[in-house]
Amino acid sequence: MRINNNISAMNTYSRLTSAQGAQSKSLEKLSSGLRINRAGDDAAGLAISEKMRGQIKGLNQSVRNAQDGISLIQTAEGALNETHSILNRMRELAVQSANDTNTNSDRNEIQKEMDQLSIEITRIADNTEFNTQNLLNGDLTAKFHIGANKGQNMTLQIGSMTSESLSVNGKAYEAQDVTGTGLSITSRDGKAVKIAYANLAAAAVTDAVEESATYDKDTNTITVTLGQNSSDASTVGTINTTNSRLKSLIEDAASKGDEVFSVSVKTAGTENTALTVKPADFTSALWTEDVSISAPKLGINVSTQGAADEAIKVIDNAITSVSAERSKLGAFQNRLDHTINNLTTTSENLAAAESRIRDVDMAKEMMEFTKNNILNQASTAMLAQANQMPQGVLQLLG
Template identity: 45%
Template structure:
């Protein structure tokens, strides 16, 4: 007989307490929908779950960031669409002014519209903003002091912000691969004899009744990247369409003197090559920096201005200013970002500042300048379009990752109602 302790009652009380605690835990899980309501429920699971929650929320915010990035890109690209339209109209006016049916007064009226259109390009460049951030004035990319000297200027994420002086005053611009196949001739000059000219491994059939004008057309239409023409000085020229040391033309014939009595490509074939630009210096590019050349395109390799790339259009000197690019945080973690630079798109950087169509020579020269500007804007719009497409894929990937990570976190954190009781 035990007098001081009732063991049976104590056991019953303990079991009742455990049952109440289990019931309380089950009700807490059922009411909250969570398997882990506090750290004691599953300490390791809680730590893993919270880490996943940080990733999930980061991925969701990254999706929003990417969508905002698309909106910014669309704003810049939409403005450049209008710049394109303005340049096309300026080109149209330049072609009109090139015609000598116009009087000086007529060209003066055309110049008035050219001036207004130029001012509008500058206004678009200086006032296009997203969330008060200017997009097209070079503040988030590169700009040049004189766009007639340098074209297609770009930088990379490795390019340190600053101003670099590109000294091309002593430069020799790149050349095409060019061969003068005959001289003292005209379009109507008859070929010397029938035969086959082989240019860059393409056979050109020359008939006895052909003129040199006919042969030039055959070469131009048949040989990719090569143009043949007869210039005002009577030279029959065959040249590559592009400049650079990688351009080459090889000419041979199966008979002597096919074109003229002195143009013998049978006994010895001729090979000519183009050249790259030489004599360019970039002040401030830093130690251990070198320049690589491709035609008239110069790129800095190494140093402070790593990745700075520019096309030299004239052998003169100008400054390039590189500003910090835009950074889009498109991931949940540090370093998961995308950098975007947008070059200045005003008349100075496009090389169309001060276009004068009041003379036939000026109007004719303006056409090629505007063509270069259109090409530059096209390149910038192409870059922006590529970034927008990339961000679209980024959003899709972030959504998929967030969905799968949420499912994994749910298996750890959420209650299984079938097991909760």
């Protein structure tokens, strides 16, 4: 019999330590709900489950991205719903104005409402925003990231829905032939527009390289730019067709906006010089006809029976354009609804797979804990018995 090395106690102690370690791990798993709490629990399983976790979080965020996309689309579509209402009212006014039971005075009153409706269409297009991004002015090209990985996105473009884009705006200024001398131009506020004009009386050139007319609303000034067919400024002179061409230039420019217009028409030559028009130099001797520019019509013209009749067709085309845009938005929204359903299903299935790797089976682990607890108690009892075994030596010593 030996007392310095109690092999039985040492063996029992080893078993007790193992049982305590297993019981501690079971407690950790039961308290966390995870089968893998550290890489040492399952190195491969940890790597796989972490990759799955990244995918799951990406899919869940993609669902939120798609939902935000739907909110953006609903914002744009809601604004276009109001644009549709305005266009239908404009069409109603055009049909009313096309009836000759109305006098010119009646049509002028109809035109006033038409102008305001046109302004409102543009205001809606310029001010409809989502998260400070303008939706309806033609600038929006949005990518919705609807997947967990790189490049998994879809692109939405919304066309310009301004009155100008829909062709239901009016000319800011309208040029007309009148009797008398000189050029008469009336601004939007009814005041006379200042004329800046070059001294052409001293020259004798009869053709121009380029012409343009620009209106500055801040200074209330129209600047006329004429060209020449040589680099010598002194050759710039009277142009017999200037007045009628200027009328055309202003009309074309006015159709492009209701505030500032500028347009150029090239004819011949390569040189051109900007000229400033002065009222003192503006005499009937320089012109073959007279021109007047009336106050603006901001909405599509319905001031005559013919114009109103033509406006009906233009407004119908605008309604069709808005309908097409709303239809596209609706289809895009439906697509996003299906995307959300797919992403949600994918995320759920991936979460289930990740759970099988990472999460603990509570019932099974409770069985393990109970077993380890019993082994721990048994090992403790057996260790006490093993520690008593060397006392048998005392009998030999007695």
